[in-house]
Amino acid sequence: MSNAASILLLAFLAITFIQSGYDKLFYWKDNLDFLKEHFAKTRLKNVVALALGHILVLELISGILCVVGCIELFVSNGRTFGLYGAVFSSITLLMLLFGQRLAKDYDGARTIVIYFIPAIIAVLLFS
Template sequence: MIQVAPLLVLAFLAITFLQSGYDKIKDWKGNVEWLTGHFANTILAKQVPFALGIVLLLEVVSGILCVSGIIQHLVQDVVIRGLGFYGAILSCITLLFLLFGQRLAKDYDGARTIVIYFIPAVLVVFWLN
């Protein structure tokens, strides 16, 4: 039986992370420049390209796992502990990394925004567990 709600949240996470990853790849230099200023007064000041690379990897893998989970659910009717579950878990971890960065930079509005993404990500982990 197809469960629509988890599929919709997985699609939301996939779109979010794959688009964000694409943007980072397309405008790597611009992202590094902006983030260097954003994290200038933090412990990440000299680690921006490395940290951005880690976030890029997490986002792309999260997005791919979410898409794979949707396909797996539709083709194999796998709901519990399928690829989507692992995509949702990695999405939560990715969002925690992003939240940590925003809090470090004292960008509290940015941190609040990440919570908006975190809520459905945790919800889909709950549904698929």
């Protein structure tokens, strides 16, 4: 139970990013159509598909690293993959935040901050 908070934070991040990556992967066209409209008046309007692919890869890497971090922490008390998962999660969230701010979607940006707080707490716990 000494690692309960760390495991719960990594599980939270893993669920968040694996589910989001799954959604982007299996509902690519729906996501792309929504995001093209969302970013139509921004500098990203011509690179939405590339940005979506980039975010998809980062989300999957973040989620997988968090899962491996949970396993590593549970099995050997190791913290390396947990730290990598938390850092990748934070970077991914910063990229999402940048996009929301660029699109002037301040409610969406505020929602991302809610996810960013546990990610930063995880970085602190694993550092």
